[in-house]
Amino acid sequence: MSDIQSYGIAWPxxxxxxxxxxxxxxxxxxxxxxxxxxxxxxxLAFESSINCLAKSQISDLKSQIDGVFFATSSPVFRxxxxxxxxxxxxxxxxxxxxxxFLNSSRSGTDALLLANELVDTGKYRNILVVASxxxxxSIGKETATSFGHAACSVLLSREKGMAKITSAQSFSxxxxxxxxYKKKNIQQDPRFSRDAGFKTNLASALKKFVSTPASFDAVxxxxxxxxxxxxxxxxxxxxxxxxxxxxxxxxxxxxxAVHALLLLMNEMENEKKNILLADYTNGTNFFxxxxxxxxxxxxxxxxxxxxxxxxSYQDYLLLRKAGNFExxxxxxxxxxxxxxxxxREKESLIYLEGLKCAGCETVYYLETxxxxxxxxxxxxxxxxxxxxxxxxxxxxxYFPSSFPPITMAVVDLDGGGRITVQQTDTMYPERNKLExxxxxxxxxxxxxxxxxxxxxxxxxxxINNS
Amino acid sequence: xxxKLNDIAIIGIGVTKxxxxxxxxxxxxVRDAAMQAxxxxxxxxxxxxxAWLSTAFPEIGVFKGRSGMDLCEPLSxxxxxxxxxxxxxxxxxxxxxxxxxxxxxxxCDVALALGVEKLRDRQPQDSIVKMMVEYGHPFLQKGFTAAxxxxxxxxxxxxEYGVTREDISSISVKNHFHGAMNEKxxxxxxxxxxxxxxxxxxxNPLTVMDSCPxxxxxxxxxxxxxxxxxxxxxxxxxxxGVGLSIxxxxxxxxxxxxxxxxxxxxxxxxxxxxxxxxxxINPIEEIDLIEVHDCFSIVELLTYEDLGLCKTGExxxxxxxxxTQLGGKIxxxxxxxxxxxxxxxxxxxxxxxxxxxxxxxxxxxxxxxxNAKRGLTHNIGGPGAxxxxxxxxx
Numbered sequence: 001m002s003d004i005q006s007y008g009i010a011w012p013x014x015x016x017x018x019x020x021x022x023x024x025x026x027x028x029x030x031x032x033x034x035x036x037x038x039x040x041x042x043x044l045a046f047e048s049s050i051n052c053l054a055k056s057q058i059s060d061l062k063s064q065i066d067g068v069f070f071a072t073s074s075p076v077f078r079x080x081x082x083x084x085x086x087x088x089x090x091x092x093x094x095x096x097x098x099x100x101f102l103n104s105s106r107s108g109t110d111a112l113l114l115a116n117e118l119v120d121t122g123k124y125r126n127i128l129v130v131a132s133x134x135x136x137x138s139i140g141k142e143t144a145t146s147f148g149h150a151a152c153s154v155l156l157s158r159e160k161g162m163a164k165i166t167s168a169q170s171f172s173x174x175x176x177x178x179x180x181y182k183k184k185n186i187q188q189d190p191r192f193s194r195d196a197g198f199k200t201n202l203a204s205a206l207k208k209f210v211s212t213p214a215s216f217d218a219v220x221x222x223x224x225x226x227x228x229x230x231x232x233x234x235x236x237x238x239x240x241x242x243x244x245x246x247x248x249x250x251x252x253x254x255x256x257a258v259h260a261l262l263l264l265m266n267e268m269e270n271e272k273k274n275i276l277l278a279d280y281t282n283g284t285n286f287f288x289x290x291x292x293x294x295x296x297x298x299x300x301x302x303x304x305x306x307x308x309x310x311x312s313y314q315d316y317l318l319l320r321k322a323g324n325f326e327x328x329x330x331x332x333x334x335x336x337x338x339x340x341x342x343x344r345e346k347e348s349l350i351y352l353e354g355l356k357c358a359g360c361e362t363v364y365y366l367e368t369x370x371x372x373x374x375x376x377x378x379x380x381x382x383x384x385x386x387x388x389x390x391x392x393x394x395x396x397x398y399f400p401s402s403f404p405p406i407t408m409a410v411v412d413l414d415g416g417g418r419i420t421v422q423q424t425d426t427m428y429p430e431r432n433k434l435e436x437x438x439x440x441x442x443x444x445x446x447x448x449x450x451x452x453x454x455x456x457x458x459x460x461x462x463i464n465n466s
Numbered sequence: 467x468x469x470k471l472n473d474i475a476i477i478g479i480g481v482t483k484x485x486x487x488x489x490x491x492x493x494x495x496v497r498d499a500a501m502q503a504x505x506x507x508x509x510x511x512x513x514x515x516x517a518w519l520s521t522a523f524p525e526i527g528v529f530k531g532r533s534g535m536d537l538c539e540p541l542s543x544x545x546x547x548x549x550x551x552x553x554x555x556x557x558x559x560x561x562x563x564x565x566x567x568x569x570x571x572x573x574c575d576v577a578l579a580l581g582v583e584k585l586r587d588r589q590p591q592d593s594i595v596k597m598m599v600e601y602g603h604p605f606l607q608k609g610f611t612a613a614x615x616x617x618x619x620x621x622x623x624x625x626e627y628g629v630t631r632e633d634i635s636s637i638s639v640k641n642h643f644h645g646a647m648n649e650k651x652x653x654x655x656x657x658x659x660x661x662x663x664x665x666x667x668x669x670n671p672l673t674v675m676d677s678c679p680x681x682x683x684x685x686x687x688x689x690x691x692x693x694x695x696x697x698x699x700x701x702x703x704x705x706x707g708v709g710l711s712i713x714x715x716x717x718x719x720x721x722x723x724x725x726x727x728x729x730x731x732x733x734x735x736x737x738x739x740x741x742x743x744x745x746x747i748n749p750i751e752e753i754d755l756i757e758v759h760d761c762f763s764i765v766e767l768l769t770y771e772d773l774g775l776c777k778t779g780e781x782x783x784x785x786x787x788x789x790t791q792l793g794g795k796i797x798x799x800x801x802x803x804x805x806x807x808x809x810x811x812x813x814x815x816x817x818x819x820x821x822x823x824x825x826x827x828x829x830x831x832x833x834x835x836x837n838a839k840r841g842l843t844h845n846i847g848g849p850g851a852x853x854x855x856x857x858x859x860x
Contacts, residue, residue, distance in 0.1 A: 394617035420720035
């Protein structure tokens with residue numbers, strides 16, 4: 001048993017309508033969350049984790065976290081998408097247990113399940129479970145796949161939190177989703193994967209794990225075959241009113257390894273008290289969750305209506321050229337970047353550990369020997385904030401970008417310190433106009449992608465727009 | 467600092483045509499400017515005791531100018547000390563400063579300072595833009611072009627002082643009007659304010675015509691101590707003050723919470739040094755013409771205040787009243803400035819000195835400032851970090 005101490009979610013600002021992806025097969029009114037060109041698995045994982053940690057009540061949290069579990073079904077080997085790097089971005093202590101859960105749509109709940117077990121042993125105090133998925137189907141086949149981009153982070157703790165996982169089990173299955181290979185194509189036999197696989201597994205698992213079906217006021221089943229599960233559940237003693245509808249996939253798409261966690265958070269925000277979560281992919285993970293506090297802030301549901309629609313398939317294609325800083329005016333061959341520089345400068349550049357002059361209290365973002373204002377040499381460390389006000393800006397029409405112009409802004413951070421960074425989420429600049437005095441917040445995004453190694457740095461988004 | 471300095475005199479000046487000089491190599495430009503100056507001074511190359519070569523960006527040009535050697539080779543000028551100077555847009559002025567100090571120290575009797583830059587052999591996007599996009603820190607300031615680093619000043623000026631886009635573009639109109647009279651300028655065509663404002667946007671509010679072109683060119687001056695002037699053959703112009711100041715860094719202005727983006731501290735410091743050396747108290751009354759570093763039109767406007775030509779916030783009144791146009795109270799950039807002449811970075815500072823020297827000699831032709839006795843040149847480089855001011859008298 002463990003407690004859900006806090007959770008955080010993140011998904012891209014942009015969504016595209018199914019009918020835009022494919023006018024003949026796409027459904028009107030159904031949208032999917034799509035990463036902006038500088039977002040990826042890591043930026044979403046980072047944002048959801050930051051949101052999650054900020055909601056925790058535990059004091060001196062970072063030193064109390066014993067593990068980071070990173071779950072994704074996105075291809076990870078091309079890039080630095082792994083738990084250790086995420087732990088590093090989050091400035092968690094070195095030597096922390098950082099484990100990757102890869103290659104399965106069930107990996108999100110796999111991570112949750114194992115984290116729950118470890119906390120239950122008493123050896124681990126707090127484990128951060130992060131699921132993040134950014135996967136693009138091949139171009140032209142988008143509506144045949146259920147995809148959407150999102151991340152969800154859950155802090156599991158032995159301290160009392162907002163909800164308690166009272167039971168966590170897994171029932172494995174040897175029946176694979178994919179049936180046969182014909183040349184290079186994978187042929188699916190629905191009878192096999194649905195009936196022999198899904199239904200059999202679920203029926204056996206329910207029989208084994210769930211003793212009191214009537215005790216649940218919310219039953220969540222995350223599976224592509226969820227619609228077919230009614231009879232199986234009925235046979236196990238459940239009633240139809242207990243089932244929850246997956247309202248998220250109509251809005252942000254099916255987010256794969258993240259989806260079960262998002263559905264759980266959604267039901268917690270619906271203030272369901274006894275939740276059964278079942279997550280099926282080649283086996284089922286079962287969780288019984290007692291939600292014992294009514295949430296004051298509906299983090300997920302409040303963020304759901306905030307989005308920008310992508311205007312055209314053309315714009316969507318431009319987004320998919322993630323990280324290529326190409327434009328009509330300029331084609332970059334290579335931008336300079338160095339992992340050594342990142343490693344050396346991360347305390348200041350990424351962790352925002354600034355310096356405050358002991359003499360005049362001027363706060364500096366960049367390392368300095370003497371205060372520019374009073375020439376004092378004594379400084380104390382200060383944690384800079386991630387919100388601020390635009391002091392000056394310009395729109396750069398000639399810096400290469402998929403969506404020119406790039407807006408550069410000089411931002412005075414709340415509590416001191418000044419930073420100059422790019423504005424992001426500006427696919428449609430006219431909808432995101434900055435002014436001197438605009439309130440903004442820092443978000444971590446991709447800066448440069450040389451070959452396969454992305455670099456991450458701060459950019460800003462308008463506060464009332466995000 | 468000692469304000470009574472030994473006078474240094476310029477005895478030879480030379481400047482190439484500025485523009486897309488596809489028919490001339492880096493070496494050709496060096497020869498062109500140097501031999502003009504040598505001829506003007508009435509000396510031989512062998513009289514030169516030490517030299518300074520100013521090329522700011524060999525790596526975005528033709529990889530020439532990485533050391534003083536690239537001055538020696540085209541001139542066959544060997545067996546003397548030659549130093550390459552690199553200080554962004556103040557490189558040319560700094561070459562002169564070093565030559566002046568060498569003469570004062572007695573290291574040599576005849577000093578040559580030559581600035582040259584060959585940028586047009588590359589596509590425009592492959593030179594200055596490339597420098598901002600591909601080089602430099604991977605994160606800090608990434609997204610800026612050179613124009614953008616000055617455009618933020620324009621936006622602050624508009625917000626704080628009621629400067630309008632018309633005021634900024636008027637600088638470009640004035641300088642293009644002057645440039646049409648300069649046979650060595652890159653662009654020799656007057657333009658209207660509508661044309662400036664309608665040209666493609668580079669970094670709001672600066673348009674293409676608010677920005678100087680990248681240009682090939684070279685300029686050269688030869689200097690001696692005043693006591694060594696030969697009255698019979700020289701028409702000397704005296705260097706009365708040289709100020710150079712680095713007052714912030716490449717990154718600092720954009721990360722310094724006390725920076726107001728309304729002024730260049732470096733210009734103020736450099737001007738203070740030069741004014742003190744030349745004994746200038748009220749610059750607008752005591753100076754007859756000024757060459758200002760108008761890499762982008764906003765920089766000229768802002769510099770009026772930093773040079774002390776007007777009070778803070780009043781620069782717009784000078785341009786609105788046409789006070790800085792030829793015939794006005796204090797003509798600025800009668801050469802056409804960087805906006806018309808173009809900006810071969812290492813050559814610009816020396817080109818300005820040659821321009822002012824021509825006026826002080828009464829040799830400036832159609833654009834001559836009447837009765838010019840004293841002139842000033844100004845450069846600013848980096849993101850407003852490095853400034854130089856030189857005062858010249860006849």
